[in-house]
Amino acid sequence: MNTQTVNNRSSFKTIELAYIAMFAALTAICSWIAIPTTVPFTLQTFAVFITMLMLGGRRGLFAVLTYILLGAAGVPVFAEFSGGLGVLFGMTGGYIIGFVFTALIYWAAEKFIGTHFVIKLIALVVGLAVCYAFGTVWFIIVYSKKVESIGLGAALGMCVTPFIIPDLIKLALAFALSETLKRRIKL
Numbered sequence: 001m002n003t004q005t006v007n008n009r010s011s012f013k014t015i016e017l018a019y020i021a022m023f024a025a026l027t028a029i030c031s032w033i034a035i036p037t038t039v040p041f042t043l044q045t046f047a048v049f050i051t052m053l054m055l056g057g058r059r060g061l062f063a064v065l066t067y068i069l070l071g072a073a074g075v076p077v078f079a080e081f082s083g084g085l086g087v088l089f090g091m092t093g094g095y096i097i098g099f100v101f102t103a104l105i106y107w108a109a110e111k112f113i114g115t116h117f118v119i120k121l122i123a124l125v126v127g128l129a130v131c132y133a134f135g136t137v138w139f140i141i142v143y144s145k146k147v148e149s150i151g152l153g154a155a156l157g158m159c160v161t162p163f164i165i166p167d168l169i170k171l172a173l174a175f176a177l178s179e180t181l182k183r184r185i186k187l
Contacts, residue, residue: 024066028077040079049174057107094138098131
């Protein structure tokens, strides 16, 4: 193996890390754009979608994990410039952790089924549904411990139903933007 080959591999890894960091930062910026409610309306889901579409499942998963680990360490990357384990273990933390499941589902679909538009769409919709499910169960447990007992219907009404249409719009925008960006940028 010559030096040029080693340098190219090393540079590629550095480029991958730079893209992962860039999309983790994008997710943080998108989380700061928020409308405060019980579960804040943010652009985090848009960032997760575009991260998967631009980086693919493996690198996208690491971008999501980087974002979550930064927040867990106390860096104010979550909604309303918050950070720390208190946010992750709080009522809405399950939705943040649910992004990992979205990334894993996308990566698995990409690896085992393919990268056709329909596969990507289905993977992201299923990933979002799993994120909603995990986050809602988390919300019910934490809310019931901290505030009062809450049923599934009430939790869905607070945490999922208001977000379905906005999240589907974000998904459509992520697809449109990623297609435009991919024509201009090679990741």
